[in-house]
Amino acid sequence: MIWLAWRQFRLPAAVAAGLLAALAAALAVTGPGIADAWTSGRAACAARGGDCATFAQEFFADHRGGYLTLVVLVLAVPGLIGLFWGAPLVARELEAGTHRLVWNQSVTRTRWLAVKLALVGAAAMAAAGLASLAVGWWSRPVDAAGAADLPRMDPVLFDARGLVPVAFAAFACALGVVAGMVARRTLAAMAVTLAGFALVQLAMPLLVRPHLLPPVVETVTVTRENLASFYAEGPDSPVRLDVKGPSGAWILANETVDAAGRVVPTVPLYLTSGPCSEGDAGGPTAECVGRVGELGFRQRLTYHPAERFWPLQWAEAGVYAALTAGLAGFAFWWLRRRVS
Amino acid sequence: MSAPVLRAEGLGRRYGRRWALRDCDLDVPAGHVVGLVGPNGAGKTTLLSVAAGQLAPTTGTVSVLGRAPAASPAHLGRVAFVAQDTPTYASLTVAEHLTLGARLNPRWDAATAADRIARVGLDPSAKAGRLSGGQRAQLALTLGIAKRPDLLILDEPVAALDPLACREFHQGLMEAVADLGMSVLLSSHLVSDLERTCDYVVVLVDSRVQVAGEVEDLLATHHRLTGPRRDGARLPSDQHVVAASHTGRQSTFVVRTREPVLDPAWRVSGLDLEDLVLSYMSAGARDAARPVLEVRR
Incomplete structure (x- = not known):
């Protein structure tokens, strides 16, 4: 079964590997130059005894375009995985009727789905992890330069760094698979996956993440x-x-x-x-x-301090892991009950 | 032989509010090439899909080779199913389909598979998506046969094939049955498809089994009686009327009886399988068209 799952997944995996390699190459070529400019610029302004904050702002402004593009890219990777790996995984078999071929080999359909899910899920997490790592490595100097304006706790950056992209990729993949099973059409499943992905992408920072840990509330004199x-x-x-x-x-x-x-x-x-x-x-x-x-009058601040980055990352990854497990459980149930 | 290859009791399957199969009782003994024949929409595909474990029944019970369908990997290995339109993976080559079979089936017979592919002239490096309908059917059949099943289920395998491909398909099937000695259950809406291959026939109309039995036995016990016009109810009680047609002065009956027909008024002739099956199919259609008077629970 592993052979078949891999044989079917070979092409999409190769495409993704190619894209990731191209990304990694582009980052590897441009990354060291940016890192050098940052260190030498910092050294120069420190030697002048000047204000490195201005240099940092300029440096950040100079690289913001590429930097934010990369952030959006990492945010999009889980969605792309859900659309192009998750949604067709079962829907394409149902569309082509090949489920009637493969379900009559000496392999139960539970095992069939388990192998496919495990393979594609692992690949999804690896791809998102690699993309996030490579972009994170490239972005370090810009992260440092922009820390004042755009800290990594900011909702835009938070989803593109650390563990969350990996967990989100697993979730998006499972979402695509379930959508494909229920819709039974690849295209419809892709649309549903895209909508679900966008919804969760918005709902997580707006509705869920603030409450994953009790925020700090502080009232200060102005x-x-x-x-x-x-x-x-x-x-x-x-x-x-x-x-x-x-x-x-x-x-x-x-x-x-x-x-x-x-x-x-x-x-x-x-x-x-x-x-x-x-x-x-x-x-x-x-x-x-x-x-x-x-x-x-005083000012009341409600916030998550910077050192909560990793606790929040783990908590949010946990939420995605639980959602993924729920979707996977549903997929197995649906496969036994409803699909056929 | 041993347990019946297929036994259904009160079997029903509903899609939404529409029943595709209802109250089906069936007993198919082992060791035969069984033809399941009936008009379109009789529930053949549904019945075979349930038997293959592809579909779960809504009501009733079904057992295949004495067990629930698709009960375990081992049981899956004993039943092969070639679905309607003989699905194959378009992007996989013929050779890769054989690898698929070998990887997914512990009882896989690689020699038989390779031999069949060579005999029907399939190029192992050709993608299944580029094969003709007949070639695809042969590939699907090879996958089913090389699995070395105890029961091979084929759902309208030749529906889309031209007559020559159809004959080749049946030839291949018969050779495999002779070599490997498995039971076969295949469906068709064309009796002529089955005449060459089957030694046992089940006629299914509107989910109901109209008649089931060995072909030889059926042919020996069915007769066409032609003679002066007469009411069917006045025939001897051991002569079961399957079909009757009347013209002004003449009546024609298809009857089933184990006794010889002695009445000298009748001209008695035999039936071929097609006539026999068509008689039952039209009788079944007539029954189905009548309002149902029984009370359903």
């Missing part, structure tokens, strides 16, 4: 040092403000609360009159910022 933004929407509108979170953290909420602890959208201060009507290069004056505290 100071000139921690102020991130201080603005009004018009000359006569009250002021809105945000504070800086801990570096590298994933900020879930940045809310102003009044003395009673209620969340308020604005504080009753105006940029056209009163203590906040004047500012300097550093933003609003100390008096203005002080007034915020005197009026009883």
Whole structure:
């Protein structure tokens, strides 16, 4: 059975291996140059005693295009796997009628599906893992340069780094297989897989990940040092403000609360009159910022700190593993009950 | 011989609200080449798919070689099934199909497989997707035969073949049966397909078995009676009327009886298998068209 599963999977596997090799080659060619530019640039600005933050920003801006393209690529790999490996795995057999040939060899269909799932699932995880590793290696200098603006806890990066792409690939593959079994048509299964993939890709950071671990909630006094933004929407509108979170953290909420602890959208201060009507290069004056505290307003931060990267990665990988196991279980049940 | 190759009791299979097979009782003894014949939609494919373990029955029980269909890998190995349209993997070559058979079947007979492929003139390096319908059928049949099954089930294997390919297919099948001594159950809606190959016939109309028996025995016990017009009910009680047709002055009956027909008014002639089967098929269709009066539970 392993022979047959491999024989059928040989071509898609070769295509994927070719694409991965091309990606790896492109990264291997460009990666060292970027890494050198980063180290030498850092050394130069440190030698000048200058501000390396400006250099980092410029460096990040210079490489952002390629960097984000690679992030999107790693995000897309599980989806592509689900579409082109998962969905046709069973649907194509049902479409061509070849299930009636293979299910009458001396191999139970449970074993038939188990072998196919194991082979393609393992390949899916390996492909996503390799893509993620290669891109991660290439991106290290840009990651370091952009850490202030785009920490790896950011939802965009989080899904493209570490374990999550591997677990997500296994999930997308299982999703494709189940969609193919139920829809019995490759094309329909691909559409369903794509929709499911996009849905989960969005739902995970928006609805699930924030709650995988209880977030840290911190209420701070607003100071000139921690102020991130201080603005009004018009000359006569009250002021809105945000504070800086801990570096590298994933900020879930940045809310102003009044003395009673209620969340308020604005504080009753105006940029056209009163203590906040004047500012300097550093933003609003100390008096203005002080007034915020005197009026009883403080800022409440809800966030996952940077050091939670790996715990959250494991937790999210666990969620995908559980979903994958559920889909696989359903596939075996459906194969015995409904398909035929 | 041993346990019946196929036994069904009250077997039914429903697709949504439509019954493809209903209340089917059937007993097929071992050691025969059994032809399952009936009109389109009689439930032949459903019955064979259930027997091969491809489909689960909705109601009733079925046993194949004394066990539930597809009960275990070992049992799967004892039953070979060539499905309708003889599916093969289009992207695999003929040789790879044989490898598939060898890898997936412990009782695989590589010599027989290679020999058959050579005899029917299949190029081992040809992709199955490029084979003609007849060649594909031969490949599927080879896969079934080389598995060395105790029972080979073929669902309308020649439906899509031209007469020459059809004859070659039956020839190949007969050689294999003679060599390997397996039971065969094959379906067709054309009696002429079966006449050459089968020694046992089951006529299925609307899920019901109209008649089942060894061909020789059936031919010996069925007669066509032609004579002056007469009501079928007035025939002797040992003569079971299968079909009757009347013209103004003349009646023709197809009867089944083990006793000799003694009435001198009749001109008695034999039937060939096709006539016999068609008589039962039209009788079955007539029964099916009648309103059903029995109460269903």
